[in-house]
Amino acid sequence: MSASDMKTSVEDPVCRTTFDVADAAAQEEHEGWAYFFCSIECRQKFIRQPAKFASKPTIIAHKTRRSRARSKAGQP
Ligand SMILES: [Zn+2]
Numbered sequence: 001m002s003a004s005d006m007k008t009s010v011e012d013p014v015c016r017t018t019f020d021v022a023d024a025a026a027q028e029e030h031e032g033w034a035y036f037f038c039s040i041e042c043r044q045k046f047i048r049q050p051a052k053f054a055s056k057p058t059i060i061a062h063k064t065r066r067s068r069a070r071s072k073a074g075q076p
Pocket of ligand 1: 012014037038
């Protein structure tokens, strides 16, 4: 098991897009939680109305490996 298998998915609290934390375009901290955004625009919206979007922490660690890795292996 290599470190590259450990992916952390986060949800953009503004547009609800889920993406890998490594692909986040922007990051912001609010009340001790880290929020990640798909774009600068989403971060700007969050900063203007943090209470509207920060109803729940968005950092979600998906450490369970999904079976879709099978297609990547290329074995029948
Ligand atoms: Zn977004």
